[in-house]
Amino acid sequence: MSLSKESVLKALRGVAMPSGGDPVSRDLVRALAVQGGIVRFVLEGASEAELAAAKPVIEAAVRSLEGVESVTVVVPSGPAKGMGAGPKIGQHPTPQAGPQAVEGVRHVIAVGSGKGGVGKSTVSSNLAVALARAGKRVGLLDADIYGPSQPRMMGVNKRPASPDGKTILPLQAHGVVVMSIGLMLKEDEAVIWRGPMLMGALQQMLGQVAWDHYGPLDVLIIDLPPGTGDIQLTLCQKTRLDGAIVVSTPQDVALLDAKKALDMFRRLGTPVIGLIENMSTYVCPNCGHEAHLFGHGGVPAEAERLGLPYLGELPLDLEVRLAGDAGQPVATGEGAASEAYAGIARKLIEAGAV
Numbered sequence: 001m002s003l004s005k006e007s008v009l010k011a012l013r014g015v016a017m018p019s020g021g022d023p024v025s026r027d028l029v030r031a032l033a034v035q036g037g038i039v040r041f042v043l044e045g046a047s048e049a050e051l052a053a054a055k056p057v058i059e060a061a062v063r064s065l066e067g068v069e070s071v072t073v074v075v076p077s078g079p080a081k082g083m084g085a086g087p088k089i090g091q092h093p094t095p096q097a098g099p100q101a102v103e104g105v106r107h108v109i110a111v112g113s114g115k116g117g118v119g120k121s122t123v124s125s126n127l128a129v130a131l132a133r134a135g136k137r138v139g140l141l142d143a144d145i146y147g148p149s150q151p152r153m154m155g156v157n158k159r160p161a162s163p164d165g166k167t168i169l170p171l172q173a174h175g176v177v178v179m180s181i182g183l184m185l186k187e188d189e190a191v192i193w194r195g196p197m198l199m200g201a202l203q204q205m206l207g208q209v210a211w212d213h214y215g216p217l218d219v220l221i222i223d224l225p226p227g228t229g230d231i232q233l234t235l236c237q238k239t240r241l242d243g244a245i246v247v248s249t250p251q252d253v254a255l256l257d258a259k260k261a262l263d264m265f266r267r268l269g270t271p272v273i274g275l276i277e278n279m280s281t282y283v284c285p286n287c288g289h290e291a292h293l294f295g296h297g298g299v300p301a302e303a304e305r306l307g308l309p310y311l312g313e314l315p316l317d318l319e320v321r322l323a324g325d326a327g328q329p330v331a332t333g334e335g336a337a338s339e340a341y342a343g344i345a346r347k348l349i350e351a352g353a354v
């Protein structure tokens with residue numbers, strides 16, 4: 001067998017870890033690279049003491065392979081991401097047969113956008129709050145694994161408990177059940193994962209979180225990362241989604257990307273529940289003059305062109321940002337923005353989407 005990732009993994013499967021299993025079956029091997037005779041990988045996901053004890057044996061096992069010139073095994077110091085109290089978040093995905101329902105949840109709705117920064121997370125949190133205010137039992141999953149913003153927007157920062165070391169108990173804020181990968185990692189810690197690890201983490205967020213811990217949910221809102229990448233693809237293919245909401249600003253560039261997101265949902269067979277125009281109208285708080293900084297009406301026009309429902313427009317409002325930054329979504333209060341969210345929530349309920 002010539003030197004390859006597979007031959008290295010095969011050798012690693014033959015190494016017994018001090019506390020049982022082997023490094024591959026225990027999912028401890030990350031970022032394995034084989035270039036010519038040079039083998040490099042990161043070992044993480046067990047205690048530092050166990051990894052330090054196993055490292056020389058692991059290196060020797062790889063070095064004994066034909067064609068190996070050098071072996072570099074990196075054991076990061078400090079606890080691995082997702083380690084510490086409770087379950088480890090971030091693993092390779094486990095095989096599953098077809099799209100799975102989320103236990104304890106009646107409807108699952110993804111909120112996506114083509115372009116970043118158009119307000120998808122703001123819309124997700126406020127819509128979750130507005131639906132909860134309308135009497136629905138709502139969950140909010142922050143699937144924006146590279147840039148989780150729901151802990152800040154919903155004002156939660158406690159690490160979720162895990163009584164059995166596997167099940168994760170979500171938190172509650174503003175009447176909404178909340179879970180974010182950001183709650184499992186240190187705030188300033190970057191997530192440096194390749195696609196499979198991201199997909200495994202998402203699978204954990206959907207399968208290991210006890211979404212019905214406070215009672216069964218009417219709807220789980222999933223705040224997606226921007227774009228049309230691995231996470232969106234995995235979610236649509238592996239989870240029984242009831243539909244997707246696409247958020248865009250009226251600006252041409254944002255709309256162009258929103259069309260890509262819509263095309264992705266269409267091709268993956270995820271029904272689009274509707275489109276939302278965010279940052280639509282700016283009303284000057286001093287003189288009441290209405291301005292359209294990013295244009296106006298582009299999203300409803302696109303919805304009409306595609307024959308998709310238009311759910312409504314949301315104003316560009318300083319209060320929205322301040323409330324989001326303060327962890328108290330604007331939909332928890334009164335005023336134009338809160339009313340706009342209540343209107344969209346009503347439409348979703350009337351359409352039977354929730």
Ligand SMILES: Nc1ncnc2c1ncn2[C@@H]1O[C@H](COP(=O)(O)OP(=O)(O)OP(=O)(O)O)[C@@H](O)[C@H]1O
Pocket residue numbers: 113115116117118119120121122123144147149225226278279280314315316317318319320321322324325
């Ligand atoms: N209608 C609005 N009025 C004023 N500010 C807004 C509005 N919507 C969003 N914002 C602000 O714009 C910024 C980006 O919003 P948000 O993080 O929700 O966007 P996103 O599309 O989720 O971004 P990302 O691409 O990072 O996931 C935030 O500071 C937010 O408070």
